[in-house]
Amino acid sequence: MQERLWQIDELNFESNHQHHYETLFSIGNGYLGTRGTFEEGYFLDAPATLIHGIYDHAPGALVPELVNAPNWLDLKITVDSTPLQMIMTVDRSDFMTPPSGVVIGYERSIDMKRGVLRRDVLFRAQSGNIVRITFERFASLHDQHVMAQRIVITAVDGHPAIIVESALQTDVTNNGVRHWLPDPITKTEGGRLSAQVTTQQSGYVVAMASYLNSPHTEIALPHPGRPATHIVFTLKQEESVTIEKLTTIYTSRDTADPLATAETALDAASARGYDTLLSDHIAEWATDWETADIRIDGDEAIQRALRFTTYHVLIASPRTDEHVSVGAKTLSGLGYKGHVFWDTEIFVTPTLMLIQPKMARNLLMYRYHNLHGAREKAKANGYEGAMYPWESTDTGEETTPQWSDVQPDGSRIRIWTGDNEQHISSDIAYTTHKYWRWTGDDDFLIKYGAEMMLDTAVFWGSRVEYNADHDRYELSQQIGPDEYHENIDNSVFVNRMAQAHLKSALDVLAWLKTNDSVAADRLIAALDLNTTRLDKWRDIVAKMFIPFDHEKAIHIQFPGFFDMEYIPVPHYQPRTTSVQAILGHARSIQTQVIKQADVVMMMALLGHELSIPEGFDPLQVMLNNWNTYYPRTDHGSSLSPAMHAWVAARLGLLDEAYDMLDHAVHIDLQDNKGNVRDGMHAAACGGVWQAVIFGLCGLRISRDGALITDPRLPAHWRRVSFNVYYRGEKRAFTVENPVYSDQS
Numbered sequence: 001m002q003e004r005l006w007q008i009d010e011l012n013f014e015s016n017h018q019h020h021y022e023t024l025f026s027i028g029n030g031y032l033g034t035r036g037t038f039e040e041g042y043f044l045d046a047p048a049t050l051i052h053g054i055y056d057h058a059p060g061a062l063v064p065e066l067v068n069a070p071n072w073l074d075l076k077i078t079v080d081s082t083p084l085q086m087i088m089t090v091d092r093s094d095f096m097t098p099p100s101g102v103v104i105g106y107e108r109s110i111d112m113k114r115g116v117l118r119r120d121v122l123f124r125a126q127s128g129n130i131v132r133i134t135f136e137r138f139a140s141l142h143d144q145h146v147m148a149q150r151i152v153i154t155a156v157d158g159h160p161a162i163i164v165e166s167a168l169q170t171d172v173t174n175n176g177v178r179h180w181l182p183d184p185i186t187k188t189e190g191g192r193l194s195a196q197v198t199t200q201q202s203g204y205v206v207a208m209a210s211y212l213n214s215p216h217t218e219i220a221l222p223h224p225g226r227p228a229t230h231i232v233f234t235l236k237q238e239e240s241v242t243i244e245k246l247t248t249i250y251t252s253r254d255t256a257d258p259l260a261t262a263e264t265a266l267d268a269a270s271a272r273g274y275d276t277l278l279s280d281h282i283a284e285w286a287t288d289w290e291t292a293d294i295r296i297d298g299d300e301a302i303q304r305a306l307r308f309t310t311y312h313v314l315i316a317s318p319r320t321d322e323h324v325s326v327g328a329k330t331l332s333g334l335g336y337k338g339h340v341f342w343d344t345e346i347f348v349t350p351t352l353m354l355i356q357p358k359m360a361r362n363l364l365m366y367r368y369h370n371l372h373g374a375r376e377k378a379k380a381n382g383y384e385g386a387m388y389p390w391e392s393t394d395t396g397e398e399t400t401p402q403w404s405d406v407q408p409d410g411s412r413i414r415i416w417t418g419d420n421e422q423h424i425s426s427d428i429a430y431t432t433h434k435y436w437r438w439t440g441d442d443d444f445l446i447k448y449g450a451e452m453m454l455d456t457a458v459f460w461g462s463r464v465e466y467n468a469d470h471d472r473y474e475l476s477q478q479i480g481p482d483e484y485h486e487n488i489d490n491s492v493f494v495n496r497m498a499q500a501h502l503k504s505a506l507d508v509l510a511w512l513k514t515n516d517s518v519a520a521d522r523l524i525a526a527l528d529l530n531t532t533r534l535d536k537w538r539d540i541v542a543k544m545f546i547p548f549d550h551e552k553a554i555h556i557q558f559p560g561f562f563d564m565e566y567i568p569v570p571h572y573q574p575r576t577t578s579v580q581a582i583l584g585h586a587r588s589i590q591t592q593v594i595k596q597a598d599v600v601m602m603m604a605l606l607g608h609e610l611s612i613p614e615g616f617d618p619l620q621v622m623l624n625n626w627n628t629y630y631p632r633t634d635h636g637s638s639l640s641p642a643m644h645a646w647v648a649a650r651l652g653l654l655d656e657a658y659d660m661l662d663h664a665v666h667i668d669l670q671d672n673k674g675n676v677r678d679g680m681h682a683a684a685c686g687g688v689w690q691a692v693i694f695g696l697c698g699l700r701i702s703r704d705g706a707l708i709t710d711p712r713l714p715a716h717w718r719r720v721s722f723n724v725y726y727r728g729e730k731r732a733f734t735v736e737n738p739v740y741s742d743q744s
C-alpha cells in the first residue's frame with residue numbers, strides 16, 4: 001500500500017489558513033473530536049474538543065449547542081527561555097539574528113490509515129540553539145476515553161535548556177459564550193493533573209485526568225482553572241528526549257463519578273504505556289479500514305481525498321452510544337452548533353450501514369430514543385403521530401433557531417426550516433427501511449424501526465390536505481432540499497418522499513402482521529392504526545399530487561417554479577461564492593436558481609421508482625429532469641455535488657459524474673467557500689462514499705435479493721474494489737471498468 005495515499009500533508013504553515021487546517025487535522029474516535037490546533041496555542045487559534053451529547057443552552061442564546069470541552073492538548077515548550085511559537089521565516093537574514101525564536105522548518109500530516117496527527121518543527125531559539133520537535137497525537141479508537149500525545153525533542157545544535165509545561169485548560173468558551181460554571185475542580189499531584197467542569201444549564205459534568213511521563217522530574221505548578229505541571233532539563237548536542245502525555249476523559253453521561261473514573265482509567269492507561277496504546281489504536285483502525293476503504297485503481301487524487309472523507313465519517317460517528325448522533329459539522333468545529341440534521345440519515349447512515357452496520361443502527365436508535373420529542377412537535381403543531389425536528393440535539397426537541405444571527409444591517413432573518421422543512425420525517429423513515437432491507441436486522445425493525453416508520457406515517461396522514469377539486473392529496477407550506485425556495489406548495493420531493501414513506505409503512509405493517517403478530521398488535525394498539533387510518537394512507541399513496549409536466553416529460557420541482565426568472569447558473573463561473581450571495585437573497589428567491597440537489601436528490605434516493613405517469617419511459621424522464629435542473633443548480637450546499645455525481649453516473653453521464661465527484665470529495669480539502677473553519681461537512685463526506693458505491697459502481701439489491709453492480713466509471717479508472725456488509729455477511733467486490741482506456 002502506498003503510504004502517501006493515506007496522508008494529507010501541510011508543508012508550509014500559513015497563518016491565514018490555520019482554521020481550515022485545524023478542522024482538516026481533527027482527530028477523533030466516535031466519542032469526541034479534537035481540532036488540529038497546536039499544543040502550544042497560536043494567535044487567534046480556535047481549539048475545540050467536542051464530546052458527543054454534551055449540549056448546553058446558555059442564558060440568552062437562541063438554541064442549545066455542543067459545548068467546547070477543556071483543552072487537553074495544552075503543552076508549552078520553552079527552549080533557553082524562548083517559548084516555541086509558530087513564527088515562521090523564510091528570510092535568510094532572520095536565520096542569523098532571530099528576533100525571538102523562529103521556526104525554520106515545518107511539516108504536518110494526518111495519517112489516515114493509523115488515525116495519527118504528526119508535526120515536525122525545526123526551531124531556533126533566541127540563544128541560537130536549534131531543536132527538532134516531533135509531535136504526535138491520537139484519540140484512541142481502542143479505548144475511546146484515552147487521548148495520547150508524544151513529543152520528541154532533539155538538540156540539533158547546541159545544549160539547550162528545555163522546559164515542558166503540560167496543562168488542562170478549563171477556561172474555554174464557544175466563541176466567547178461561556179457554558180462551564182465558574183470554579184472547576186482542579187488537582188495537581190506530581191505529574192498528574194485533573195479537572196472537572198459542569199455545564200451551566202444542562203448540568204453535564206466532564207472530567208479529565210492527565211499524566212506527563214518523562215525521564216525527568218516533574219514540578220507541579222499551582223494555577224486556578226489550569227492545573228499544570230512542568231519539567232526542566234538540558235539536552236546535549238544530538239541528544240533526544242521523549243515525553244508522553246496521556247489524558248483520560250469521562251462525562252456524567254458515562255458514569256456517576258467522572259473524575260474518579262478518569263483517574264482510575266489514567267492509572268490503567270499509564271500502566272499500559274504509550275506504545276501499547278498506539279499499537280492497539282492502529283490495530284483498531286486497520287480493522288475499520290478493511291471494510292471502509294474503497295480502492296480506486298487509476299486515480300490517486302480521488303483515492304486520497306476519498307480516504308480523507310471516509311476518515312472523517314469514521315471519527316465522527318458514535319461507536320457504542322445510541323443516544324447521540326452526528327452533527328452536520330461532525331465533531332470538528334462549532335458550525336451549526338453541533339445540531340443533527342437529515343444530513344445524518346441520508347448521507348452518513350447509509351454509508352455506515354454498509355461498512356459498520358452496528359454504528360448505523362446506533363444512529364437510528366438515536367432517533368428512536370428521541371421519538372418523544374417528535375411526538376411533542378407534532379402535537380404542538382396540531383398534528384398526530386411523530387414529526388421529527390429539523391435540527392436536533394440531546395433532548396429530541398426542535399432546536400432550529402427561529403432567527404438568524406444579526407446581519408450586517410442589524411436585522412435578523414426569519415429561519416423557516418424548523419417549521420416547514422418537514423421532509424426529515426420521511427428521510428428518517430426512508431433510511432430506517434433501507435437499513436432493514438440491507439442488513440436484514442429484523443430485531444431492530446420489530447422493536448424500534450417499525451414504530452418510527454409508522455408513527456411518522458401517522459403524522460403525514462394527519463398533515464396532508466385533500467383537494468376535492470382535483471381528488472388528490474397535497475402538502476402546502478413546505479421546504480424541500482432546495483432551501484432557496486421556502487414555504488412552497490407541493491414540492492415534488494416532499495410529496496413523493498411522503499408518498500413513498502406511507503407505502504413503506506403499510507408494507508412494514510403487513511410484514512409485521514405475518515412475521516410477528518404480537519409486535520404488530522402492540523403497535524396497532526399503541527399508535528391507533530385503525531382501519532380508517534390505514535385506508536386513508538392507501539388513498540394518499542394512490543392520490544398524492546406529484547407535479548409533472550406531460551409535455552416536457554419532467555417532474556416539476558413545485559408548481560410555479562418555471563414562472564420565475566431563469567438564470568443560467570453555469571455562466572457564473574468561476575465563482576468563489578454562491579449565486580445566491582452574488583444575486584442577493586431577495587432576488588435569488590424570485591429566480592429558478594436551486595440551492596442544491598432537489599429533483600436530482602429524489603432521483604438519487606428513489607432511482608426508477610419516481611411515480612411517473614403511465615406511458616413515460618423512466619430513464620428518459622430522469623434524463624430530462626437532469627437536463628432541466630442541473631444547469632439551474634447553484635450547489636450552494638455541500639450536500640449537492642455528491643448526489644449529482646451519483647445520478648449522473650446512473651444516467652451514463654460520465655464526465656458530469658466525474659466533475660461532480662471531484663467537486664464533492666474536495667469540498668473540505670479545498671475549502672472553496674472558506675467555511676471549513678466551522679467544521680467538516682459530514683454530509684459531503686458520507687455522500688461521496690455513496691456516490692462511488694451506489695452511483696459509479698451501481699451497487700444495488702436485485703429483485704431476487706442478490707447484490708449486483710453496474711459500473712459507470714470514468715474511462716481512466718481501471719477498477720474499483722470495496723467491501724460491504726449485506727445481511728450480516730461481509731462481501732468483497734472488484735468492479736472492472738468496461739470502458740477503461742489507459743491514458744498514461
Ligand code: BGC
Pocket residue numbers: 328336341342343481483595596636637639683
Ligand atoms: C442545507 C441543508 C443541510 C444543512 C446542514 C443547509 O445549508 O441546505 O440541506 O441540512 O445545511 O448541513
